[in-house]
Amino acid sequence: MKGNSSVVQSSQDGLHPQLDRVVQKHLETPWRQPLHRPSVDAFERLLELQDFSAMRIVLDSGCGTGASTRMMAARYPECVVVGVDQSASRLARLGLGELPAREGNALFVQAELATFWRLALQAGWRLARHYLLYPNPWPKGAHLLRRWHGHPVFPQMLALGGVLELRTNWPIYAYEFERALGQVCPGIEIKSEERASEAGWDGIETPFGRKYAHSGHRLYRVVAKLPD
Numbered sequence: 001m002k003g004n005s006s007v008v009q010s011s012q013d014g015l016h017p018q019l020d021r022v023v024q025k026h027l028e029t030p031w032r033q034p035l036h037r038p039s040v041d042a043f044e045r046l047l048e049l050q051d052f053s054a055m056r057i058v059l060d061s062g063c064g065t066g067a068s069t070r071m072m073a074a075r076y077p078e079c080v081v082v083g084v085d086q087s088a089s090r091l092a093r094l095g096l097g098e099l100p101a102r103e104g105n106a107l108f109v110q111a112e113l114a115t116f117w118r119l120a121l122q123a124g125w126r127l128a129r130h131y132l133l134y135p136n137p138w139p140k141g142a143h144l145l146r147r148w149h150g151h152p153v154f155p156q157m158l159a160l161g162g163v164l165e166l167r168t169n170w171p172i173y174a175y176e177f178e179r180a181l182g183q184v185c186p187g188i189e190i191k192s193e194e195r196a197s198e199a200g201w202d203g204i205e206t207p208f209g210r211k212y213a214h215s216g217h218r219l220y221r222v223v224a225k226l227p228d
């Protein structure tokens with residue numbers, strides 16, 4: 001994927017004014033939206049492929065074409081790495097046929113994340129590492145609830161634990177994510193970084209990260225070890 005992608009345009013020039021209130025509401029009110037049925041079926045088939053009970057699990061949430069998942073599988077050979085995306089067309093580029101499918105210590109599954117994370121939590125998963133690499137930014141102010149930190153699933157996603165890493169090319173997404181993390185997990189140590197490329201970020205690169213870097217965008221990452 002080559003460069004010339006435009007920078008994220010938004011009327012926001014700082015944190016969304018409703019961010020703290022929205023995160024607090026999601027902390028106080030359990031989210032009851034029904035699960036996405038095809039993702040429930042996909043999760044069940046994934047459990048038939050792999051017994052996760054004694055495994056160290058790395059999750060690549062929104063893995064796209066799975067290039068980053070493959071790098072994680074090589075980087076963490078002692079772990080099972082699960083790449084999840086809702087896009088059948090992106091996942092088809094893996095060339096693995098019907099999903100879920102295994103490739104060495106990597107597993108790939110087509111699922112919607114807000115359902116997948118709740119199912120994983122219910123199944124008792126506690127992650128070693130969790131990557132959220134370049135989620136859709138949803139830069140319109142009205143779309144705050146679609147950004148993962150403004151989404152009602154955010155507290156449950158954080159409950160999966162592990163070392164959580166977010167990457168984005170929109171600085172406001174990174175600042176908001178960091179602030180919301182601190183609100184849900186007070187006192188947690190959070191590391192934020194900005195670079196011109198993903199070089200040096202644990203050897204994990206993604207097609208979108210590469211495309212943004214080639215287009216001259218700054219890349220941001222937020223990393224935190226979540227409480228057990």
Ligand SMILES: C[S@@+](CC[C@H](N)C(=O)[O-])C[C@H]1O[C@@H](n2cnc3c(N)ncnc32)[C@H](O)[C@@H]1O
Pocket residue numbers: 061062063064065068084085086087090111112113114133134135136206207208209
């Ligand atoms: C900008 S792309 C980044 C892909 C990849 N992580 C990368 O860096 O190259 C965002 C990805 O998130 C996926 N995605 C967005 N919302 C999702 C959701 N609710 N459930 C599952 N996947 C989702 C999209 O299908 C897309 O592949």
